[in-house]
Amino acid sequence: MKNSGSVVLPTCDLQFTPFPTSQELKEGKIPSPPYFFYRFEKVPTVARRSFRSTPYYIKGDRTYSGVIETPTRKLIEVIEFKPDPNDSTRYIPKCTVATFPGKVLEKDCNPQ
Secondary structure, eight states, X not given: OOOOSSSOEEEEEEEEEXXXXXXXXXXXXOOSSSOEEEEEEEEOOXXXXXXXXXXXXXXXXXXXXXXXXXXXXXXXXEEEEEEETTEEXXXXXXXXXXXXXXXXXXOOSSOO
16 A cells, blocks of 8 residues: 555545456355455555555455545556466466546556
8 A cells, every 4th residue: 555645644445346266256156255445544655666565465366346545536446366377376466556537547566
């Protein structure tokens, strides 16, 4: 999570919905829980190329669609995890963050 602005965010809410894997679709299973909700308070400003990690983790074997909401903005984030072609035990994340009209702001999960 990062706050690239110049003012501390009083709150930041994230809601992510996991999509079923192909195996879960075959079996008719729905991901549990059906969505994740996290609330962060007093998110400090950080350098544009920095971030602060949290104790929250998502399972890296599927696609997630999420909404990030601050007091002044609402963004969409999609995180896709694809199998690593060189290591069957790993997944490679691909992230896209966009405004609600659809303008893409970020295409990197770990911007440097």
